[in-house]
Amino acid sequence: MSFTSLFSIALGAILVENYILVQFLGICPFLGVSKKTDTAFGMSMAVIFVMAVASAVTWLVNNFLLERLGLQFMQTVAFILVIAALVQFVEMFLQKAMPALYQSLGIYLPLITTNCAVLGVALLNVQSGYNFIEAVINGTAAAVGFSLALMLFASIRERLEFAEYPKSFEGFPIALITAALLAISFMGFSGLEVFK
């Protein structure tokens, strides 16, 4: 393991394998909280934090608990419990320690439990056989990629309010078409490999 391999994992997770636009993980918050840039920013920060910590904790649980005891088939159940507990803990911690941040994140914190990107990154870390540092880097970078796509999409969507389009496309359909165009631009990154 070297610095370059970590860098290539990070770049891959942010651009090439972008969780939203290439792998379709975390579409619900992507469509749900992208109407305004400030809420999108709050959600992004919360997701980055939770995904980084979740990658670390699920890696520890998987390697020191599930594999030692031969309980790999309990992975899904164990991971979702860890994530739910973690989100709850983060919520309580922020409420006590950083009430201002807690206020601004509001209802987005509990929603992270059902964000498939969080469970997805935990499962993908195990499948790719990453070690502890690689898993944390991958989790953080994937969350940064998530935030990048979310912020881009939110800022486009704010302008969409002034655009003209057919009445049937009102609401979600036009947002999905916008997402499709954004996905086309991210296709440009496929095939990008650094130091391999």
Added chain:
Amino acid sequence: MKETIQQFKNGIWYQNPVLVLLLGMCSTLATTTSVINGLGMGVSTTIVLICSNVVISLLRKVIPNQIRIASYIVIVAGFVSAIDMLLQAFLPDISNSLGIFIPLIVVNCIILARAEAFASKNGPFRSAIDGLSMGIGFTFALFIMSTIREILGNGSFLGIDITFGVYQPALLMIMPVGGFLTLGCVIAAMQKISNRSKEKGGSSK
């Protein structure tokens, strides 16, 4: 009986989980690259939905209100692990192509939404019917999406080539872009139809 029929109508059309309620987007977009994958995902989700609805509805008086969401997730995760292992054992091809999206059924919003909105308030029989009708609605939406995407993107239906060498399939449609594009157009078509029937209903009155 009338109620049961109404439930089916709601699940498949008026409250279709994907096309109207906009739930479960991740698996809808990711698994509809071919009809087989779409149906596999639809059927596995339906089975999980029926089982979890029945169990949650049976336990609805036992589960304390404060920790209900966590309890639902554990129940759902149990069934999902079972389905995951069954698919790996008996249908390894589908299990391989759906990959990570099978364990991700746990966080499919449709299942938690039905548990919270329906199964926690109704008896086991009606909850089973609700799970079945919502599951059929989900499978129906996946079927439409995957049919469009497979025909346009791969030039085949259920794996059988139907281009007859006449046209070149547009690979773009089975890539992520095609997923967003198809879902946007299908929902727009759905809104067009329901707007038109509303206008008709309004003018006849």
